[in-house]
Amino acid sequence: MLRNLLKLACAAGLLLTLSACDFLLFDPKGPIAAEQMELIILSFAVMLIVVIPVFVMTFVFAIKYRAGNDKADYRPLWEHSNLVEIVVWSVPLVIIVVLGIITYRTSFSLDPRQPIASEQQTMRIQVVALDWKWLFIYPEQEIATVNELALPVDTPVEFLITSDTVMNSFFVPQLGSMIYAMAGMENQLNLIADETGVYRGLSANYSGFGFSGMKFKAHVKTEAEFKQWIAEVKRAANPLSEQAYQLLSVKSKDHPVEYYSSVNPLMFNRIIEKYTGEQNGE
Numbered sequence: 001m002l003r004n005l006l007k008l009a010c011a012a013g014l015l016l017t018l019s020a021c022d023f024l025l026f027d028p029k030g031p032i033a034a035e036q037m038e039l040i041i042l043s044f045a046v047m048l049i050v051v052i053p054v055f056v057m058t059f060v061f062a063i064k065y066r067a068g069n070d071k072a073d074y075r076p077l078w079e080h081s082n083l084v085e086i087v088v089w090s091v092p093l094v095i096i097v098v099l100g101i102i103t104y105r106t107s108f109s110l111d112p113r114q115p116i117a118s119e120q121q122t123m124r125i126q127v128v129a130l131d132w133k134w135l136f137i138y139p140e141q142e143i144a145t146v147n148e149l150a151l152p153v154d155t156p157v158e159f160l161i162t163s164d165t166v167m168n169s170f171f172v173p174q175l176g177s178m179i180y181a182m183a184g185m186e187n188q189l190n191l192i193a194d195e196t197g198v199y200r201g202l203s204a205n206y207s208g209f210g211f212s213g214m215k216f217k218a219h220v221k222t223e224a225e226f227k228q229w230i231a232e233v234k235r236a237a238n239p240l241s242e243q244a245y246q247l248l249s250v251k252s253k254d255h256p257v258e259y260y261s262s263v264n265p266l267m268f269n270r271i272i273e274k275y276t277g278e279q280n281g282e
């Protein structure tokens with residue numbers, strides 16, 4: 001019932017929005033993103049409980065109590081009403097309590113570290129934010145790509161995210177949850193896509209000169225297409241050696257998509273570990 005109402009509200013909202021707008025957050029392609037969209041709409045609707053009456057009353061009072069209307073009561077000595085006090089204090093209080101409960105519960109139910117239950121085995125993809133490109137390492141397939149992400153549909157994916165530069169933010173809006181990429185740290189994000197397609201991915205945290213080109217496409221493929229893609233990357237015959245990584249970490253703007261046919265499965269850990277001393281103030 002609530003879900004249907006929310007969908008209806010969303011559809012109405014979409015119709016009201018200019019069609020030119022790219023409303024990614026309201027076009028989810030996975031259950032996490034869908035739940036987050038419902039959360040946005042629900043919080044928005046709950047807050048409108050105060051906003052709408054205020055707007056209505058602003059106009060009603062302005063018209064009813066205008067100087068030219070002698071039918072309205074003129075009460076210059078009026079100063080207190082218990083009823084008004086109760087309404088203006090209790091409604092926001094209830095809203096805050098409701099939003100608080102929703103926030104508390106979804107902090108756990110939408111915890112990005114929480115594994116997603118599925119019959120499919122969880123796949124692991126390591127993400128490294130560089131200046132200004134995204135490196136994706138597939139430790140199980142032993143391949144890596146730059147600025148192109150591919151994942152099989154209906155398969156839960158655990159992203160392990162770090163940065164080899166300043167703080168960045170990994171975000172595929174249509175799959176849900178944005179999470180920070182920070183040097184010397186490993187962040188986890190569990191996502192699942194339930195529809196094949198190509199979705200926009202970006203850095204949602206300004207990181208300097210080449211930031212605007214720090215984008216990638218997330219290709220959600222069928223199992224067979226995904227295998228084909230892995231094979232295609234392997235055919236690149238371009239291993240991600242230590243030297244290749246050094247070259248890649250040099251600052252570059254609008255970096256093209258690159259395929260690396262092999263990668264040391266421990267590379268991701270080394271990228272994190274080289275900051276260990278700095279984390280401890282050494």
Ligand SMILES: [Cu+2]
Binds near residue numbers: 182185
């Ligand atoms: Cu951190």
